Amino acid sequence: MGTVETKEEVTFKLNGIDVTVPKGTTVMAAAKREKVAIPHFCWHPGLSVAGVCRFCMVKVKGRPKLEISCNLEATPGMEVDTVSDEVKDSHKWALEFHLANHPLDCPICDQAGECGLQKYYMSVGKYNSQMTEEKVLKPKALDVGDKLVLDTERCILCSRCVRFENEVTKTGGLGIFDRGDRAIIGTYGDEKITHNYQENLVDICPVGAFTSKEFRFKQRVWFLKEKSSICPGCSTGCAVSIHAKPEMETYFRVKPRYDKKVNGHWMCDKGREILSGLDKKERLENSYLQDQDEFSTCERPDMINHLNSLLSRFRGKKISLLVSAQYTNEEYERLFSFFVEKMGVRSIFQWRSKEEKLNDFDGILLRGDRNPNTRGLLDALRKFHILKEVENEFEACLTSSSDLIFAFSPLLSSSFSSFEEDLARLSKLKSCVCLFTTSYQARDYIGFNSLIPLVSFPEKTGHYTNYKGEKRELEGAYPSFIHEGFDVCELVNELDSNIKASLRA
Ligand code: SF4
Numbered sequence: 001m002g003t004v005e006t007k008e009e010v011t012f013k014l015n016g017i018d019v020t021v022p023k024g025t026t027v028m029a030a031a032k033r034e035k036v037a038i039p040h041f042c043w044h045p046g047l048s049v050a051g052v053c054r055f056c057m058v059k060v061k062g063r064p065k066l067e068i069s070c071n072l073e074a075t076p077g078m079e080v081d082t083v084s085d086e087v088k089d090s091h092k093w094a095l096e097f098h099l100a101n102h103p104l105d106c107p108i109c110d111q112a113g114e115c116g117l118q119k120y121y122m123s124v125g126k127y128n129s130q131m132t133e134e135k136v137l138k139p140k141a142l143d144v145g146d147k148l149v150l151d152t153e154r155c156i157l158c159s160r161c162v163r164f165e166n167e168v169t170k171t172g173g174l175g176i177f178d179r180g181d182r183a184i185i186g187t188y189g190d191e192k193i194t195h196n197y198q199e200n201l202v203d204i205c206p207v208g209a210f211t212s213k214e215f216r217f218k219q220r221v222w223f224l225k226e227k228s229s230i231c232p233g234c235s236t237g238c239a240v241s242i243h244a245k246p247e248m249e250t251y252f253r254v255k256p257r258y259d260k261k262v263n264g265h266w267m268c269d270k271g272r273e274i275l276s277g278l279d280k281k282e283r284l285e286n287s288y289l290q291d292q293d294e295f296s297t298c299e300r301p302d303m304i305n306h307l308n309s310l311l312s313r314f315r316g317k318k319i320s321l322l323v324s325a326q327y328t329n330e331e332y333e334r335l336f337s338f339f340v341e342k343m344g345v346r347s348i349f350q351w352r353s354k355e356e357k358l359n360d361f362d363g364i365l366l367r368g369d370r371n372p373n374t375r376g377l378l379d380a381l382r383k384f385h386i387l388k389e390v391e392n393e394f395e396a397c398l399t400s401s402s403d404l405i406f407a408f409s410p411l412l413s414s415s416f417s418s419f420e421e422d423l424a425r426l427s428k429l430k431s432c433v434c435l436f437t438t439s440y441q442a443r444d445y446i447g448f449n450s451l452i453p454l455v456s457f458p459e460k461t462g463h464y465t466n467y468k469g470e471k472r473e474l475e476g477a478y479p480s481f482i483h484e485g486f487d488v489c490e491l492v493n494e495l496d497s498n499i500k501a502s503l504r505a
């Protein structure tokens with residue numbers, strides 16, 4: 001924290017340069033905004049100020065002692081120095097004391113490459129250490145939560161995690177026990193942390209004390225690419241970054257991306273599961289086609305030809321769309337402009353999870369609507385004069401006596417408890433073209449007319465509309481790992497141009 005919503009402003013000097021900030025802003029927050037680096041451990045913009053690490057010292061002209069900048073309000077005319085030898089010397093010594101009991105774990109520590117201690121050692125380190133005392137040993141690799149491992153020896157007692165538990169989840173699950181060099185971070189007794197926001201503790205811990213069970217030892221972070229995306233795990237639409245190793249065609253982890261209006265600094269643990277099933281080895285890689293009792297793979301052009309001949313064959317018959325709320329606004333627009341406007345399809349069914357509790361909200365971020373774009377789907381349907389309320393119409397679709405169904409599956413099967421069962425039932429219909437991302441053994445769905453692999457959310461551009469009506473942008477973070485995968489808009493464009501050509505002929 002450290003910035004305030006006010007119209008009143010103050011101007012002060014930061015390293016000799018005038019800086020104007022809202023009244024109430026701390027020197028630390030102002031420096032951050034101005035991209036002036038002040039070393040810090042305990043300060044975090046999403047938490048209250050603790051002032052415990054004593055790392056963020058600055059000099060205020062006219063005052064006798066150095067002061068911590070995270071708890072220092074900028075006042076008019078104040079002159080702050082962050083770069084003098086006296087200030088730099090204080091940073092060196094603060095770091096030296098933080099390292100006093102920190103183990104030399106870097107080669108086996110998951111935080112290596114994104115560790116505050118490593119980073120600051122390079123920029124403000126006191127390379128001729130004068131510490132000769134034995135390090136105090138503390139318990140390592142403790143199982144403290146469903147998703148967390150805690151190494152108390154690595155902890156620098158910054159208290160970020162304690163404040164997160166008190167202020168964000170309000171679960172109060174962590175405390176600092178004992179005093180002096182025996183002070184230790186931990187849960188109360190044998191209690192474990194079980195809430196849905198555990199991995200934020202890993203994100204905010206500036207050292208490798210909290211590590212993620214899911215990500216531990218999977219990959220060195222410097223090998224990962226990091227790209228912006230939006231979490232499709234529920235209708236909140238949190239801003240996230242996706243860390244992947246494209247050369248291995250593997251996604252590794254999701255982290256929250258700061259978005260003041262939607263998710264601030266946080267995301268939930270359910271949202272960290274959105275990559276499940278998206279690595280190349282888990283995906284449906286090819287199109288499959290039913291032809292004279294053979295269910296076999298086919299190339300993209302053959303699939304397009306097949307869909308075109310299906311559309312011609314079923315022209316004038318009952319064609320239906322079964323659509324989940326996990327596609328982008330652009331995909332809905334393209335789908336409905338082709339199927340509704342051009343092909344005259346009026347029979348559109350929503351495909352939703354059986355166990356959905358639409359109005360649930362956990363009071364922090366997670367919503368019961370586990371689709372990213374319910375609102376976008378309803379808006380698009382309305383635009384094409386098909387008025388719907390949110391409803392699971394899967395059963396209605398099954399009994400609709402449709403001659404041909406195009407089923408646009410949920411792309412995130414992890415939040416769709418009935419997905420496999422639904423797929424199996426669909427595959428028993430007479431003529432169903434099923435489009436999806438994750439791989440369920442194609443042979444299990446041999447009854448489909450055809451199976452089409454789609455690119456998934458990190459691999460496409462477009463927008464979701466979240467529950468509040470805000471547009472959330474997918475930036476096409478990675479090229480698709482599935483070379484035969486179809487983008488819905490491209491697929492429909494091809495069908496559309498072929499229909500035009502056949503009408504001209
Ligand atoms: S575990 Fe990490 S976040 Fe918690 S007090 Fe220790 S260093 Fe800080």
Ligand code: SF4
Nearest residue numbers: 231233234238268271
């Ligand atoms: S609250 Fe919803 S959108 Fe945000 S991270 Fe969790 S599942 Fe994803």
Ligand code: FES
Nearest residue numbers: 040042053054070
């Ligand atoms: S960041 Fe200011 S005292 Fe820790």
